[in-house]
Amino acid sequence: MSTARNIALITSGGDAPGLNGAIAAIAQTPGVNLYFYHGGFDGIIEQDPVAISPMTAREAVLQGELLCHSGRSTYMLHEAGQKRVLEKLKQDCMDALIVCGGNGSAQGAKALSASLPVAVVPMTIDNDIGGSEYTIGHDTAVNAIADSLHRLRQTAANLPGRIFMVETFGGRCGQLPLAAAVAASADIVLLPEYELNIDEFITEVQARSARGKSVIIVVSEGVYLNKRFSAGDQGVSFALARALEDSTGKRVRLSILGYTQRAGDPTSYDCLMAKQMGKCAVDALLNGEKATLAALKEGHVKAVPLTAIDQPPTLAKEFMKLAFNENQLIQLEG
Template sequence: MSRVVQRIGVLTSGGDAPGMNAALRAVVRKGIYHGVKVYGISRGYEGLIHGEIQEMSIGSVADIVLRGGTLLKTARSQEMMTPEGQQKALDQLHKHQIDALVVIGGDGSFRGAQTLARGIQIVGIPGTIDNDIPGTDLTIGFDTAVNTVIDAVSKIRDTATSHERTFIVEVMGRDCGNIALQAGIACGAESILVPEIPYDLEEICDKLKRGHQRGKNHSIIIVSEGVGKAYEIGEELRSRTGFETRITILGHLQRGGNPSALDAVIAASMGGKAVEIILANETNKMTAYVNQVVVSRPLDVAYGERRPFNQDLYELANQLSI
């Protein structure tokens, strides 16, 4: 039965990603534009369980569109994984008379949202730098993270060239090598190691030696964190080739910073689309960026088969780094 939505809640959950604030801003202002009250929930599900909920205004999201991180903060919540915690969260939503909840985060955040679907409308906005959510071509934060890696590698290459060293650069991606692949091919890395494809250390050593024989005395190797410990890989390469190696672990540097223009636009579009979905009285949906358009898709799509790793791009990277 159709009903009038009067109050929307919004939270950010899981790892922060550049562009989350742009999505939040769009949810708040699009909701207010349509006469709906919007409530921000601090610290993700942990804050929801403890009632950290306050009404947002147009001014409360001013000047955040290009700010990194998340204005609402984020936190992991073990309690939300229990039936008791889920009931507490639902009780808080009912207490504040919230009709619908927008969750900005990854698939784990979406699973938490679905436990509340029995009593409230749910819409997910995919925000994670890993770009590992099925059903969408891009997730909020991925483009920025890749550009952060490229910027860092550009600086590292200057030092690698000056000192004639091989640098191992570890990037985020425990189970997904998208950041390593995109950044690696964009910055011309000599080798890219990702969790999706087994690597041959001897083959990497041979490539380094061939480069050295033709006068190339520096190299960049990009490693996803899920492949193995960068220090161990670097030490093994040094012992096999005799080349001086250095390790740089970019870590949480990749999550921070202002969102790229692409991330900011996608985030704003997804935030606006989330409100449209709610006003249409739809639930258990997610926003998705498909063929350069933001669309609505069933939330279950986020738990489906992951988009295949781009083997063609990976092979191209290998061919270009001969």
């Protein structure tokens, strides 16, 4: 085994419930001294490391609030900043770094891997990291969105003939809205992977609304009509709602779930996945691996080369089949 014992950990980018399970698994590994830097990559430079005890980590597994605070980085955008991160970790006597986050965070870890052993624990509700079939926080977020859709279904039954639209997170990947729409049996789901013909969309909603029942539409934030999506953009549903209202004469009941999707205590599945991924990451470092992604592959968590993050994310085939079966994917009809 390698001599790596002082292991630094950061969370980077958007937060996601469940990560405390990964932290607990790492902290409880024999021979490991685990240290946090709050604030992501920038926190490594700007703050002192904080030791975390195994008991403290274990007691926080079921909490939605993360033990290690996240942050977005400016230093990692250029080589000079990356050098400062490495120098600070060396100054603090850190033997390795575990980065918990999404695509951008994983790319930052890869940039450091030539000079320091690193492992990535995939953490984002979007479930959009290439090389892994799952990312921590996704299941909790799907449950939160599905719960909102179930509640809308109840009020829709009391007020038939209405049009409801719910905008979700997900960025450029449709995994999150797809899973939630299938789980909650929404009527239509719009995904960023496919072009949206606004006229066909309006015609389909009109046809379904004419049947007398309410229509529930799930819209990914990444479904943009006249411009490219940028991280952090929200509000595409306003344009879609206006187009529907102008054509149908019906008011669209609009909900943008926003940051509530990233909040809440984690599901048991997220706790289990987080513990497995955290243990996988720390074991890889202790075994001398230099650049690792703790990934879910074919139902098993395993260490894969960090270069796997360069693979494009794909929509879950089994969910796509279910969505086709329920006529939710109007972008692919015709």
